[in-house]
Amino acid sequence: MRRPLKRSNAPIFWGLFGAGGMLSALLGPVLVLITGLAVPLGLLFGSDAMSYQNMLAFAQNWLGKAFAFAVVSLFLWHAGHRIFHSLHDIGIHGGPLAKLVCYGGALLGTLVAAFSLLSIGF
Amino acid sequence: MADKTITVEVLRYRPEQDPAPEFQRYQVPFSDDMSVLQALLYIKDELDETLSFRWSCRMAICGSCGMMINGDPKLSCKTFLRDIHPATVRVEALNHFPIERDLVVVMDDFIDKLERIQPYIIPAEPRSLDQGAYLQTPAQLDKYEQFSSCINCLLCYAACPQYGLNPTFIGPGALALLHRYNADSRDGASAQRMELVAAEEGVFNCTAVGYCSEVCPKHVDPANAVNQNKTTAAADYFARFLKPKGSGK
Known part of the structure; x- marks a missing residue:
């Protein structure tokens, strides 16, 4: 075993992965149900529930902004971590490149989400 | 016959x-x-x-x-x-x-790892004979007892896909034993063992497959020990930034 031991930076990614996993487990299915089935089919909600105006108002409210940001960015961090480790499991040891693509993608998505949400104002 | x-x-x-x-x-x-x-x-x-x-x-x-x-x-x-x-x-x-x-x-890799985890009680303070025996409540015993049943048979290492992919991983058995000593109320060396838990060779190699716990012939649950230590290692990682500078690692 190598000495001195190098501290793993995994807690950062594992923490984001865990937070995203918790959030996606709690909200993922119901979000798919609402945005993917119920609203387009006009069930439960009015057919204009996700109209541009309604969604803009939602995203301009600070609470809606926080929700959209958490859902988009944490889901991405969860997916990035999962894909990175699954690649390793099936024998693709991409190393720094796989790390860059998986976590870099999540970081990019986070920045785009933050920028978009801020640019539409409050 | x-x-x-x-x-x-x-x-x-x-x-x-x-x-x-x-x-x-x-x-x-x-x-x-x-x-x-x-x-x-x-x-x-x-x-x-x-x-x-x-x-x-x-x-x-x-x-x-x-x-x-x-x-x-x-x-x-x-x-x-x-x-x-x-x-x-x-x-x-x-x-x-x-x-x-x-x-x-060849078991050398496991034996080396077993030595690294310091698999013995290291008291927080030296204890003299006149202080008598350590007393432990049933609840304190419960915290580590199942992890003390390990017989070092290496079935969990043969089961662990992550050890197979990366043999520098400390692995399920040694980490379960590490947890057995950390979780013992008589032991005071969790901080010493944290260096290994949080290292690149440590708990974060585990992807929670859980096959280690399934194959254990003594009903030890190494996957549980490893995942409890992910939480403590993550807390330790971020707690460093909250401590004043120069107060140790």
């Missing part, structure tokens, strides 16, 4: 003569009370004295006779021929370890 026979396929490797490991078949007469280990002992005594394997207690206490049996890591003393018959018994050296000879694997 026996009225039935079973085919036993053993992965042989004798480094001085075999260019690569290969299977050898034996026909073994057996009765319903015979284990796979007893079949191997029959082969050694009656059919082929060159076969090498480790064994000692014959009752799942010593942890010597771990091997792959029809693809699963098992103790051969605890696996019965009657449960496999009429299929063939296929016996191989434990996965993820170099073969020393036949079913005997």
Whole structure:
């Protein structure tokens, strides 16, 4: 075993992965149900529930902004971590490149989400 | 003695003569009370004295006779021929370890890791004889008792896909034992062991597959120990930034 031991930076990614996993487990299915089935089919909600105006108002409210940001960015961090480790499991040891693509993608998505949400104002 | 026979396929490797490991078949007469280990002992005594394997207690206490049996890591003393018959018994050296000879694997990597985790109680403060024995409540015992049942049989290492992919990983068995001492109220060395838990070789190699806990013949739950320590290692990682500078690591 190598000495001195190098501290793993995994807690950062594992923490984001865990937070995203918790959030996606709690909200993922119901979000798919609402945005993917119920609203387009006009069930439960009015057919204009996700109209541009309604969604803009939602995203301009600070609470809606926080929700959209958490859902988009944490889901991405969860997916990035999962894909990175699954690649390793099936024998693709991409190393720094796989790390860059998986976590870099999540970081990019986070920045785009933050920028978009801020640019539409409050 | 026996009225039935079973085919036993053993992965042989004798480094001085075999260019690569290969299977050898034996026909073994057996009765319903015979284990796979007893079949191997029959082969050694009656059919082929060159076969090498480790064994000692014959009752799942010593942890010597771990091997792959029809693809699963098992103790051969605890696996019965009657449960496999009429299929063939296929016996191989434990996965993820170099073969020393036949079913005997090289354990050096695990022994090195076992030393690294400091598998003994290190009291927070020295205790003198006149202070008497340590007292422990049943609740305090509960916290570590199951993890103390490990017999170092290495089945969990043969089961762990992450150890197979990256042998620098400390691995399930040693981490379960590390947790056994950390979780003991008499021990005060969790902080010393944290360096290893949080290292690149440490708990974060685990992807929560859980096969280690499934194969453990002593019902230890290494996956649980590893995942509890992910939480403490993550807390330790971020807590560093909250401590004033110069207060130690």
